[in-house]
Amino acid sequence: MPPKSRQKTKNIQRIEPAPPASVRERLLDTADRLFYREGVRAVGIDRVLAEAGAAKASLYSHFGCKDDLVAAHVERRITDARARIEAYVADIPPAERALRFFDLVVEWAKSPDFRGCPLHHVVVELSDPKHPARAVAAKQRQWMHARFLEWARAAGAPNPAAAAGALVVLFDGAVTASEHDGPQRARDARWMAGQLLSH
Amino acid sequence: MPPKSRQKTKNIQRIEPAPPASVRERLLDTADRLFYREGVRAVGIDRVLAEAGAAKASLYSHFGCKDDLVAAHVERRITDARARIEAYVADIPPAERALRFFDLVVEWAKSPDFRGCPLHHVVVELSDPKHPARAVAAKQRQWMHARFLEWARAAGAPNPAAAAGALVVLFDGAVTASEHDGPQRARDARWMAGQLLSH
DNA sequence: CCACTGATAGACAGTTCTGTCTATCTGCTA
DNA sequence: TAGCAGATAGACAGAACTGTCTATCAGTGG
Structure with a gap:
C-alpha cells in the first residue's frame, strides 16, 4: 500500500x-x-x-498519415537539437562558440547509439522533394547556416560568409564520416574548425 | 541499306x-x-x-536476390569511381593530387543528376550491418583513406595520418553538404583542402 | 532433327504495409 | 444517469513487394 x-x-x-x-x-x-x-x-x-x-x-x-508522423519526428529532432546546442554554447563568449559547437558534435558522435544525422537520413530515404519532412529539414539547415555565420563573425573571421560555408562542410563531414568511421572523424573536423577560425 | x-x-x-x-x-x-x-x-x-x-x-x-543486386550496384559504382579518380589525377604530380581530386568532386557535385554519395545512401537505407552491400561500401572507404594518406604524404604534410583523416571529413562534407545546398559546398571543401595542404 | 541454353512472359503464393472502419471500454462532466 | 471524448483492439481492403515456378520461344551445336 x-x-x-x-x-x-x-x-x-x-x-x-x-x-x-x-x-x-x-x-x-x-x-x-x-x-x-x-x-x-x-x-x-x-x-x-x-x-x-x-x-x-x-x-x-x-x-x-505516416508521412506526417515522419515530419513530426524530424520536427522533434530539430527542437531538441536547437535547445541542446543553445544550452551548450550559452555561457561562453560568442567568439568561441563555433569551436564549442564542435565539442558537442564530438560528444554526439561518441554516444553509443549514434548513427549519423536523422535529418540527412530522412532526405536520403525520401527522394520525393515534396515530402512534408523535407521542408522541415531544409528549415533546420538554414538555421544552422545562420548560426555558423553569426559565430564566424563573432570569431573575427576575415570572410564570415566563406567561413560559414566551410563550417557547414565540416559539420556534415564530421557527422557523415563519424557514421562510417567512428568519432575520430568528428575530432578531425573540430581540429580543422580550430585552424579555420584561428586566422 | x-x-x-x-x-x-x-x-x-x-x-x-x-x-x-x-x-x-x-x-x-x-x-x-x-x-x-x-x-x-x-x-x-x-x-x-x-x-x-x-x-x-x-x-x-x-x-x-535483390540484396545481391544492390551489392552489385555498389560494386559497379566503386569500380567506376576508382577508374574515374585514377584517370583524373594520373597526369599530374603526386603532390597536387589531393587538391586535384577535389576538383573532380566539384565537377561531380555540379552534374545535374547529382544526389549525394550512392554508397552512403545504401548504408543509410540498409541499417542491417550484415547486408552484403555494406561490406562492399566499407572496402571503398578503406581504399579512399589509403589514397588520402598517400596523397597527403606526397604533398609533404607534416602529419600525414591527421591530414588523411581531415581529407576524409572534407570529402564526406563536400558530398553531403552539396546534396543539400548545391555545389558551392564542394568548392568550400576544396578551398579548405588547399589550406590544409599548404602548410 | 534434337537437345540444350538462355531468355521471355506471367501466374502465383506469401508477406508486409498503409489506411479505414466498426465495436468496445473508460473516465469525466453535465 | 446519460452522454461524450478519447483510447483500445482488431478486422478488413487494397496495394506493393519478393521470390518461385511453369510454359514458351529463339538460337546454336552435334
Whole structure:
C-alpha cells in the first residue's frame, strides 16, 4: 500500500507496464527512436503501434498519415537539437562558440547509439522533394547556416560568409564520416574548425 | 541499306528498340540508375524489370536476390569511381593530387543528376550491418583513406595520418553538404583542402 | 532433327504495409 | 444517469513487394 495512492488520478498507471505520458507522446517517442535506429522506410506503422502500446486509430487521429508522423519526428529532432546546442554554447563568449559547437558534435558522435544525422537520413530515404519532412529539414539547415555565420563573425573571421560555408562542410563531414568511421572523424573536423577560425 | 549489314552477328539489334547489351548489363544499368535516383528501398524489382525490358527469371538467375543486386550496384559504382579518380589525377604530380581530386568532386557535385554519395545512401537505407552491400561500401572507404594518406604524404604534410583523416571529413562534407545546398559546398571543401595542404 | 541454353512472359503464393472502419471500454462532466 | 471524448483492439481492403515456378520461344551445336 504505497502512500502515493492519495494521488487521485493516474494511480493505476503505476501498475501498468509503461504508459508514462500521453498517447501522442508515447507514439512520437517510439517513432523517433525506431525511425532513427532502423530508418523510416524500414519501420512500419504496426511496429510503432506495438512498441508504443497504442491503437491504430490513435496514431491516425493524432498525426493523419505516416508521412506526417515522419515530419513530426524530424520536427522533434530539430527542437531538441536547437535547445541542446543553445544550452551548450550559452555561457561562453560568442567568439568561441563555433569551436564549442564542435565539442558537442564530438560528444554526439561518441554516444553509443549514434548513427549519423536523422535529418540527412530522412532526405536520403525520401527522394520525393515534396515530402512534408523535407521542408522541415531544409528549415533546420538554414538555421544552422545562420548560426555558423553569426559565430564566424563573432570569431573575427576575415570572410564570415566563406567561413560559414566551410563550417557547414565540416559539420556534415564530421557527422557523415563519424557514421562510417567512428568519432575520430568528428575530432578531425573540430581540429580543422580550430585552424579555420584561428586566422 | 547500310553497309554494316556485312556484320554477320547482331544485325537484328539495329531494328529492335534498345537491346544494346547483355541482359545482365541491362539489368545492372537500370538498377544502378533507379537505385541512385530514388533509393534502393523505394525501387522494387518490378520497376527494374519493366525499365530494363527483362524477365524476372533473368534477374534471379544472374543476381540471386535483390540484396545481391544492390551489392552489385555498389560494386559497379566503386569500380567506376576508382577508374574515374585514377584517370583524373594520373597526369599530374603526386603532390597536387589531393587538391586535384577535389576538383573532380566539384565537377561531380555540379552534374545535374547529382544526389549525394550512392554508397552512403545504401548504408543509410540498409541499417542491417550484415547486408552484403555494406561490406562492399566499407572496402571503398578503406581504399579512399589509403589514397588520402598517400596523397597527403606526397604533398609533404607534416602529419600525414591527421591530414588523411581531415581529407576524409572534407570529402564526406563536400558530398553531403552539396546534396543539400548545391555545389558551392564542394568548392568550400576544396578551398579548405588547399589550406590544409599548404602548410 | 534434337537437345540444350538462355531468355521471355506471367501466374502465383506469401508477406508486409498503409489506411479505414466498426465495436468496445473508460473516465469525466453535465 | 446519460452522454461524450478519447483510447483500445482488431478486422478488413487494397496495394506493393519478393521470390518461385511453369510454359514458351529463339538460337546454336552435334
